[in-house]
Amino acid sequence: MRGWFEHASRFAIWMNGHMVFGLQIRSLRKYDEQACEDCSTGIQKTAVEFDIKHNPFASFARIALVITGVLAGAPPAALAQQAPSPDRETGVTVPNFWDPRGVGDRPTATPETIRFLASDDFPPFSFRDGTGRLTGFNIDLARALCEELDSACSLRIKSFDALIPALVREEGDAIIAGLATTEANAKTLLFSDPYLRLPARFAVLTGTGIEVTPEGLADKRISVTEGTVHQAFLERYFADAQIKAYASETEARAALGTEEADAHFGDGLSLSFWLNGETSAECCSFAGGPWLEPGYFDHSLTVAFRIEDTFRQEAINHALYRLQQNGTYSELYLRYFPVSFY
Numbered sequence: 001m002r003g004w005f006e007h008a009s010r011f012a013i014w015m016n017g018h019m020v021f022g023l024q025i026r027s028l029r030k031y032d033e034q035a036c037e038d039c040s041t042g043i044q045k046t047a048v049e050f051d052i053k054h055n056p057f058a059s060f061a062r063i064a065l066v067i068t069g070v071l072a073g074a075p076p077a078a079l080a081q082q083a084p085s086p087d088r089e090t091g092v093t094v095p096n097f098w099d100p101r102g103v104g105d106r107p108t109a110t111p112e113t114i115r116f117l118a119s120d121d122f123p124p125f126s127f128r129d130g131t132g133r134l135t136g137f138n139i140d141l142a143r144a145l146c147e148e149l150d151s152a153c154s155l156r157i158k159s160f161d162a163l164i165p166a167l168v169r170e171e172g173d174a175i176i177a178g179l180a181t182t183e184a185n186a187k188t189l190l191f192s193d194p195y196l197r198l199p200a201r202f203a204v205l206t207g208t209g210i211e212v213t214p215e216g217l218a219d220k221r222i223s224v225t226e227g228t229v230h231q232a233f234l235e236r237y238f239a240d241a242q243i244k245a246y247a248s249e250t251e252a253r254a255a256l257g258t259e260e261a262d263a264h265f266g267d268g269l270s271l272s273f274w275l276n277g278e279t280s281a282e283c284c285s286f287a288g289g290p291w292l293e294p295g296y297f298d299h300s301l302t303v304a305f306r307i308e309d310t311f312r313q314e315a316i317n318h319a320l321y322r323l324q325q326n327g328t329y330s331e332l333y334l335r336y337f338p339v340s341f342y
Contacts, residue, residue, distance in 0.1 A: 093340045094330045095290075097194050098321050110315045116142045116155040117163050117172035124336050125178060125301075137336040138176045138301075141195065144328050148319040164189070167304070173312055175304040190307055192316045194300030195329075199290030200230055201268035201341060203256060203275065205283060210263060212288035217241045223252040223261035230265050233296045257283045268341035276339040290342050 118126045118138060126136040139155065146153035158166055163175050167189075181191050202212040210216060218240040224231045226245035234243050244261055246252040253274060256264040264271075268290060274280050291297055305313050323329040333340075 092334055092338065093342045094333050095197070095340075095342045096324060097197065098324045107315055107318055109311075110149045111151050111173075111312050114146060114149075114151050114153045114174055114312060114316075115172040116153060117158060117166055117175045118142075118155060118177045119160045119163065120157045121160070122178060126176075137196075137332060138178075140332050140335070141323075141329075142176050144323055144332065145316060145319045148322050148328075149315055151315075164304075167306060170306075173305065173309065174316070178301050179304045181300065181302060185304070188307055190305040190309060190313045192303040192305075192313055193320055194302055195320055196301040197292055198297065198299065198301075199268045199292050199341065200233065200265060200297045201271055201290060202287045203253075203264045203266075203271055203284045204262065204287040205256065205259070206285045208262070210287060212263060214238050214240065217263060220262040221260070223255040223264045225249045225252045225266060228266075229296050230267070233291075233293065234265055237293075253280070257281065263287065269337075272337060272339040272341040286341075 120126055120128050120134060122136070122138070124136055125138040126134070129135050134155075134157070142153065142155060156166075156172055160177060163177055163179065164185075166172055167175055179185065179189075185191075204210045204212070210220065214237060217238055219242065221242045221244055222234060222238065223244050223246060224234055226247055231243065231245055234241065244252075244255065246255060249266060249270070252261075252266065253264055253271075255261040257280065264284070268286075271286070275284060275286070303313075303316050305316075320329075323332075
């Protein structure tokens with residue numbers, strides 16, 4: 001996703017009710033201030049007013065959150081991850097990125113308005129469904145943030161390349177679109193606390209009981225997509241395994257299903273959709289826990305603001321913490337990620 005690569009585009013295919021999510025590398029188009037911002041992509045500029053008087057979450061039962069561990073930079077012998085305990089009610093693990101000791105006091109003042117900017121080609125985070133309705137995890141999260149802060153909010157859709165220029169020109173107040181927190185972006189933008197991290201995960205044939213540690217996978221065959229950060233991670237920390245690199249993610253996953261590999265290692269998010277879709281033929285399941293090794297899998301989803309807008313940044317950080325505390329974040333996560341990638 002965008003947090004992984006500064007030059008990335010997304011694609012998704014809905015098949016029989018299941019989404020197959022993937023990545024496609026490209027170069028960002030040069031932004032031309034004299035040209036129509038959105039004409040080249042065919043994306044219509046749209047402003048959506050959020051109706052926070054009708055809470056879409058009110059009818060959902062509150063679901064307890066499960067705190068997951070994050071792997072710190074550990075030596076190879078200590079790299080094995082423990083799978084977080086699943087939620088007792090749903091059996092699905094929901095991540096928690098907020099310190100439970102955090103101060104939950106409401107800011108003395110909150111923004112009267114927040115104008116969000118997003119794209120509509122970033123499933124499952126922001127996209128249009130079969131009826132053309134704008135939906136997605138980011139869209140519902142933005143709505144929930146506004147409700148928590150009691151702020152009047154709107155959302156304008158633009159092409160991904162036009163988001164930062166639009167923020168700089170004050171056409172909006174915040175970008176919620178998976179913008180990468182690169183060194184260059186950090187010089188001109190502020191970012192909220194992370195609201196989602198994208199771990200790597202192992203998948204194995206269901207019932208094999210393989211221990212996905214450097215010791216447990218010694219001499220085992222691990223499939224991975226060639227040229228990815230996942231391959232680099234395996235080569236450093238799982239050097240005793242037989243690393244089988246494939247030209248595409250499709251081939252690497254298929255190798256697991258045909259038993260050419262004993263385990264597959266890749267992006268946890270896209271793997272969760274594959275495991276829940278028809279392509280996998282219910283062959284496989286996650287093994288072990290999430291891998292969030294700094295320098296490899298430490299990119300996050302955040303909200304971006306203009307560099308001087310600490311007012312909205314602090315308000316959004318407070319609201320994110322509150323959504324975790326009151327269970328709304330859990331509801332959203334379970335809605336869009338029924339097969340948790342944690």
